[in-house]
Amino acid sequence: MQTFVIANQKGGVGKTTTAINLGSALTHLGKKVLLIDLDPQSNLTSGIGYEKVNKVDWSQSTESPYPSIYDVLTENKKLSSVFVPTAIKNLYLVPAHLSLAGAEIELVSQLARESILRNALREFNEPFDYVFIDCPPSLGLLTINAFVAADMIIVPIQCEYFALEGLGQLIETVRIVKNLNPTLEIKGVILTMFDSRTKLSASVACEIQEFFKGLVFETIIPRNVKLSEAPSHGKPIDIYDTLSSGARAYKDLAKEFAKRFS
Numbered sequence: 493m494q495t496f497v498i499a500n501q502k503g504g505v506g507k508t509t510t511a512i513n514l515g516s517a518l519t520h521l522g523k524k525v526l527l528i529d530l531d532p533q534s535n536l537t538s539g540i541g542y543e544k545v546n547k548v549d550w551s552q553s554t555e556s557p558y559p560s561i562y563d564v565l566t567e568n569k570k571l572s573s574v575f576v577p578t579a580i581k582n583l584y585l586v587p588a589h590l591s592l593a594g595a596e597i598e599l600v601s602q603l604a605r606e607s608i609l610r611n612a613l614r615e616f617n618e619p620f621d622y623v624f625i626d627c628p629p630s631l632g633l634l635t636i637n638a639f640v641a642a643d644m645i646i647v648p649i650q651c652e653y654f655a656l657e658g659l660g661q662l663i664e665t666v667r668i669v670k671n672l673n674p675t676l677e678i679k680g681v682i683l684t685m686f687d688s689r690t691k692l693s694a695s696v697a698c699e700i701q702e703f704f705k706g707l708v709f710e711t712i713i714p715r716n717v718k719l720s721e722a723p724s725h726g727k728p729i730d731i732y733d734t735l736s737s738g739a740r741a742y743k744d745l746a747k748e749f750a751k752r753f754s
Contacts, residue, residue: 494753495613495623496679497642501665502658503629506648506684508535509719511626513738516728517746519582523621526575529588530561530609530627530634532595537587540578541726562592564612565599565637571616580728584620592634599633606633606672610641622753629658631665639669644679644753649700651686651693651712656703678704680752682745684713709752711745714738 498507508531515525529536537543537560563569564586575586599605613623624646627638639645645666649655663678670676681704687693701708713719716738722729729739 493620493623495625495641495643496646497625497627497638497644498646498648499627499635499638499662500647500649500658501629501631501661502654505650506682506713507629508539508626509723510646510648510682510684510713511536511624512539512723513719513729513742514746514749515622515624516580516583516730517742518622518750519580520730520743521746521750522582523750524582524584524619526584526586526618526620526623527578528561528586528609528623528625530592530625530638531588532590532593532628532634534588534590534592535723536626537585537589538726539723540583540585540728542576542578542585542587543726558587558589560587560589560592562589562595565592565595565608565634571612572618575618580731596633606636606640609637610673613641631661635665636669636672639665639676640673642673642676644677646680646682647678647704648682648684648713650684651696651700653692653696655696655700659703678707680749681708682711682713683708685715686712687715709745709748711741711748713741713745716741 498511511527515527518525559574563574564571575584578585625638627635683697714737718733718736719729719738722732725732
């Protein structure tokens with residue numbers, strides 16, 4: 493089981509989109525994938541359709557109406573007691589809920605608070621090929637738990653102006669966390685939101701490839717309306733619109749990913 497944190501200190505770069513769609517695409521290659529939603533906004537949980545299935549009313553729900561990652565971090569629950577199947581065969585989820593926002597405060601007083609998720613994963617004996625952790629863009633105890641728990645970091649970067657903004661902070665975070673997780677390294681960079689109609693996207697892509705030599709995946713994720721629509725329907729892109737450019741891109745990325753991390 494290989495554990496990846498999908499991270500970028502800058503928001504809106506496609507972290508959650510990549511976790512959902514890369515995870516789903518890998519299942520079509522025979523892989524068993526677990527998604528862990530570590531963001532209080534719970535976009536991964538809703539984007540994969542879990543909250544629709546559970547008919548969660550956000551306006552009425554201040555506490556988690558279902559077992560979630562919050563219970564693992566604050567109540568010492570086992571991961572095996574909170575992970576659930578999704579509508580996609582071999583794709584599983586550890587859901588989050590808005591209540592996770594309070595975990596940052598609750599964790600402050602706990603011993604070894606930075607290692608809770610890592611310890612939970614070490615006790616987790618389910619036969620998964622890949623685990624993807626989707627974390628918030630801010631640096632806090634949730635993000636640090638993700639970095640300490642992961643074997644490797646995958647960085648989505650949008651092909652837009654200010655693309656490298658936040659990367660310095662990310663690299664500094666990795667440097668700090670290596671005191672707790674010495675083997676942690678950035679092992680892959682995914683170019684997202686590429687617009688072939690502009691010279692800017694091509695220019696930014698070249699800049700990123702130069703900055704992260706040898707780490708950038710050849711597959712580039714295009715800017716695609718269907719990719720933006722899919723989460724509102726609670727479906728990955730390969731289910732929502734299998735013929736879209738976004739679906740084809742994540743299918744190609746999954747093949748490249750599986751080859752690199754076989």
